[in-house]
Amino acid sequence: MSALPRYQQLKQQIIGQISRGELKPRDRVPSENDLVGSAGVSRMTANRALRELNDEGYVERVAGVGTFVADLQSASHVLEVRNIADEIALRGHRHSATVITQQNERAADEMAKSLRIDRGAPVFHLLLVHRENDVPIQLEDRFVVASFAPDCLKQDFCRQTPSAWLSAIAPLQEAEHKVRAAMPSKETQKHLQLGDHEPCLVVIRRTWSDGRPVSFARLYHPGSRFELTGHYTPPGIRKSTPDQAP
């Protein structure tokens, strides 16, 4: 169990104060020299922590003035993090899931890097098939940081999806997505009951809580019976009527 670097600890400490409400938007954040005194680090280390928090949008720095908690005003984003069970329910259909794998593993190189943990650190590996009216609609291949969710192996993910459970045990703060098209592996093809040469839409999602990645998931969808939808409105514009798209 290697300790996080000092500048990362500093970042988390400040992120924690922001997310707990101890520091509110526009509040002044301790200056680099304050942190030299209070945290016992050198100014360059404090500088790196604050600079990265600035790059990441947590705080705003003004040369000659100070560092302040950023105004939280996130743009309306597309591709919201939704629970697939909710999506299906919204369509008036029935969701069901089958758990294929639910076990402890050790993080391989790439996974460790993605989740920002040590190589070989324990992670929980989940593999499940989601169905809409008994038709396979998503193969969920998920890794969860073990220390974040110790009870992961005790959960019955047929009843509550991993996504729903994770956002229940800790507030989800952030999600990154990547979307790509790819041909499925033999196994994925089987689980999703795909025909030959039928592509998959793969959503790769990394979710964060308290400034740390907690889960990494690959979500495979059959290209022939699935699509993502999104909506974008530039800042400062009032919406009109989006109805059915082509």
Place this chain on the structure above:
Amino acid sequence: MSALPRYQQLKQQIIGQISRGELKPRDRVPSENDLVGSAGVSRMTANRALRELNDEGYVERVAGVGTFVADLQSASHVLEVRNIADEIALRGHRHSATVITQQNERAADEMAKSLRIDRGAPVFHLLLVHRENDVPIQLEDRFVVASFAPDCLKQDFCRQTPSAWLSAIAPLQEAEHKVRAAMPSKETQKHLQLGDHEPCLVVIRRTWSDGRPVSFARLYHPGSRFELTGHYTPPGIRKSTPDQAP
């Protein structure tokens, strides 16, 4: 006229070498100590330049081994409606386009419905291939409401993309997206220089201005060398670090 900071100059120098092809993916990038000698900076300055290039996805660093040019797997932001030329420029690459079709047509049933115009009403049909460093990266199949953009046929879309031109002549107010995976048609396969059984990532986009649809586009991307990225932050929380995922 203030000069750029030294670490920024270093970054640009390396980005330039990458985008000019002097450094190719997986090539070794000069180490921090090399830069100390060749660029005459301190190691910490070289470190900052390389570290930021790593955070931005240009290079990949492996402790104990070295720094290497990242495999370029193009990424594009789903959320924001962006001009592909800008996306490519942001990556330090060169954008080029070829216009295949640019003509007046009459709206077919489905298209008329999508664009909320009468069946048979005039629309402009554009078909163009976008390239990133001469590699086809997007086939744009677009229909524009004729009454909205009468000068559409006079434009040279090799110089300015349809997306850029449209948002210049009228403020874009809304965009709907759909994303799906599909196998390309023979013609799409040819234009994108795709191999057999190689899937496409298709973004279908309808843009609105003044409460009316003005344009409908299908954007085909090669599944093997393209991905969409997105970022989601629930209300009340501010962003953290998006870096490269596996």
Place this chain on the structure above:
DNA sequence: TGCTTTAGCCTGTATATACAACCTGTCTTG
């Protein structure tokens, strides 16, 4: 009072130095 100067704090950058951890290839040894 009203304007100017100045002192002081803050961030931004740059350097020199140091040590830890990691990886690879080589050399030694059994």
Place this chain on the structure above:
DNA sequence: CAAGACAGGTTGTATATACAGGCTAAAGCA
């Protein structure tokens, strides 16, 4: 020949120091 020890290069982090530049408020002056 194979396994292990080792050296050298590389990144990752941390510190101390220095100077430039921006901003603010207090001090000084008219």
